[in-house]
Amino acid sequence: MTQKPPMDEDAPSFNALVLGLDVGDCVSKVRKIDSSAPLSSIPELLPGVRQQVRSACAPAIARAKLQTGGAYSVEVGDTPMPGGNYYVVAVVTRNQ
DSSP, X not given: OOOOOOXXXXXXXXXXXXXXXXXXXXXXXXXXXXXXXXXGGHHHHHHHHHHHHHHHHHHHHHHHHHHHOOOEEEEEEEEEOTTSOEXXXXXXXXXX
């Protein structure tokens, strides 16, 4: 079992990042697709992972809307990288 390195206590949380957005600014949440998954299974995995990433952003967006009165959007996509890894990316934007 591997241990995670200690978190930087000064690093802002995702909630704080979303709350601190100015109009037009964006912040992202990224999830790597398991690199041991066969390439042929990625199309089957993507819809579920996209939903997980979108759902992980929802609480931060809801809190920010309540505290700022602003409007936020989230867009989710996926991208293969040159090194062979696949990532699902959610981009949260403050629209007003």
